Amino acid sequence: YxxxxxxxxxxxxxxxxxxxxxxxxxxxxxxxxxxxxxxxxxxxxxxxxxxxxxxxxxxxxxxxxxxxxxxxxxxxxxxxxxxxxxxxxxxxxxxxxxxxQAPSTSADADDNQLQALRLRTRDLLNRLGAGDDVKLSDWLEQRIGLLQQRDTAMLHRLLHDIEKNLLG
Structure with missing residues (x-):
């Protein structure tokens, strides 16, 4: 590459x-x-x-x-x-x-959950007018990688609810 x-x-x-x-x-x-x-x-x-x-x-x-x-x-x-x-x-x-360890990946796991979460948080920050807050953006970027699967799913759900409320 x-x-x-x-x-x-x-x-x-x-x-x-x-x-x-x-x-x-x-x-x-x-x-x-x-x-x-x-x-x-x-x-x-x-x-x-x-x-x-x-x-x-x-x-x-x-x-x-x-x-x-x-x-x-x-x-x-x-x-x-x-x-x-x-x-x-x-x-x-x-x-x-x-x-x-034997690999035991979850059958319903989405391979791109973390990347999708990053994109959604960036988009939400921009929509809220906080996209230029470098400190907040960097903090979120760095912490997303530490989330466990359940936390990732819950944050996706929270972002979905926030996005839905922003639309009206």
Missing amino acids: ATLEQALHDVDFTVATTARSRARFHYYATPQQLLPLLEEKAQWMHHAALVFGREDSGLTNEELALADVLTGVPMAADYPSLNLGQSVMVYCYQLTSLLQ
């Missing part, structure tokens, strides 16, 4: 790794916190991706924005740094138990 966006076109849930703290992105899951999150997502999603950046420069802010959740290895150093191979090794070790 020519771009990360193209490579992720059929992925339901994307986790991106980064070593640097970025002003726009505030929530970072540790590799240990990632395990239960991915275990839950495996119940209702078919394809997940763990994205590592380039050895020399990592992922760009635009590439990080494609992810549902960001993750980083916590380090005590002032300037944390793992090379790409070390980072891959940490995640492989931490997430290896996922391979022991």
